[in-house]
Amino acid sequence: MHVVDLSHPIEEGMPVYPGTQPPSVRLVSFVAEHGFAERILTLTTHTGTHVDAPAHLLAGGKTLDDFPVARFLGRAAVVDATGCVGRTIGLGDLEPSRQAILGSRFVLLHTGWSRYWGRDAYFQGFPVLDLEAAAWLAACGLAGIGVDTPSVDPMDGGADGAYPVHRVLLEGGMVIVENLTALHLLPQEGAVFACFPLPVRGGDGAPVRAVAFFGAAGGEHRR
Numbered sequence: 001m002h003v004v005d006l007s008h009p010i011e012e013g014m015p016v017y018p019g020t021q022p023p024s025v026r027l028v029s030f031v032a033e034h035g036f037a038e039r040i041l042t043l044t045t046h047t048g049t050h051v052d053a054p055a056h057l058l059a060g061g062k063t064l065d066d067f068p069v070a071r072f073l074g075r076a077a078v079v080d081a082t083g084c085v086g087r088t089i090g091l092g093d094l095e096p097s098r099q100a101i102l103g104s105r106f107v108l109l110h111t112g113w114s115r116y117w118g119r120d121a122y123f124q125g126f127p128v129l130d131l132e133a134a135a136w137l138a139a140c141g142l143a144g145i146g147v148d149t150p151s152v153d154p155m156d157g158g159a160d161g162a163y164p165v166h167r168v169l170l171e172g173g174m175v176i177v178e179n180l181t182a183l184h185l186l187p188q189e190g191a192v193f194a195c196f197p198l199p200v201r202g203g204d205g206a207p208v209r210a211v212a213f214f215g216a217a218g219g220e221h222r223r
Contacts, residue, residue: 001213001214001215001216002212002213002214002215002216003211003212003213004182004185004186004211004212004213004214005182005209005210005211006049006146006180006181006182006183006193006210006211006212007048007049007180007181007208007209007210007211008048008049008114008117008179008181009048010023010025010041010043010047010048010207011023011025012024012025014047014048014118015117015118015122015123015150016044016047017046017123017150017151018123018155020044020046020047021042021043021044023041023042023043023044023047023048024040024041024042024043025039025040025041026039026040026042027039028040043207045200045203045204045205045206045207046178046205047207048179048207049177049178049179049180049181049207049208049209049210050177050178050179050197050205050206050207050208051064051072051144051175051176051177051195051197051205051206051208052166052170052175052176052177052178052204052205053066053067053170053175053203053204053205054170054171054173054175055202055203055204056166056170056204056205057163057166057167057170058167058170058171061170062173063201063202063203063204064197064199064200064202064203064204064205064206065199065200065201065202065203067175069196071143071144071175072143072144072175072194072195072196072197072208073192073193073194073195073196074104074105074106074143074192074193075103075104075105075106075189075190075191075192075193076104076105076106076107076108076146076186076189076191076192076193076212077097077100077101077103077104077106077107077108077188077189078097078108078110078183078186078187078188078189078191079093079094079097079101079107079108079109079110079188080096080097080110080188081093081109081110081111081127082110082111082112084111084127085111085112085125085127086125086127087127088127088128088129088130088133089109089111089127089128089129089130089133090129090130090132090133091130091132091133091136093133094133094136094137097188097189100188100189101137101140101142102140103189104142104189105142105143105144105193106142106143106144106145106146106193106195107137107142107144107145107146108145108146108147108148108180108183108186108193109129109145109146109147109148109149109183110148110183110184110186111126111127111147111148111149112148112184113126113127113148113149114148114149114179114180114181114182114183117179117181122150123150123155124155126149126150126151127149128149128151128152128153128154128158128165129152129165131164131165131168134152134164134165134168134169135168137169137172137174138168138169138171138172138173138174139172142172142174143174143175144174144175144176144177144195145169145174145175145176145177146176146177146178146180146193146195146210147176147177147178147180148179148180148181148183149178149179150178150179151163151166151178152165152166152169152176152178153165153166175195177195177208177210180210185212186212186214187214190214190215191212191213191214192212192213192214193210193211193212194209194210194211194212194213195208195209195210196208196209
């Protein structure tokens, strides 16, 4: 079985959404002095590869602990959106993967944007879903969507700065996983995707260790 890590490491100096407090990783106990090593982590709930719960944007929306843990595991369809740079991802871009999407619990949009991780370009001009495509996905009964970009909305928040794509997906009961990487290593269908968040009580989101599993016969690898 192939196991692929789809997560960026958490470390000081890592990219964060503009305006977000950067993480702090501070060593406070040392093996030589205390007999053990321990660090203090200070980070927001939307640091690095993370999941958004509906409560992130919706008043009274579900928090992480409102979902059973099984909600964060399921079969994934990987949509090739590498040709969407410079424009939105529309229904026509999802159509070739329609059957795979309808037979899956997660949709992962592979734009290739993770190649810019650590560069200023990562936060500029990445492709996002248009509202028609987002509404169609929200009506498919999916558990969630994952992207290899910093957000499912443009950096300015989209129309009126209201993050409309976030709202459509979250109102549809989905969770959103952002800042994925290595999606090019996955087959278009047949992989099992896991994005287990830290169990933050009342959490609007949390970092995740996103991983995909698939067998040797799980389909052709992307190149």
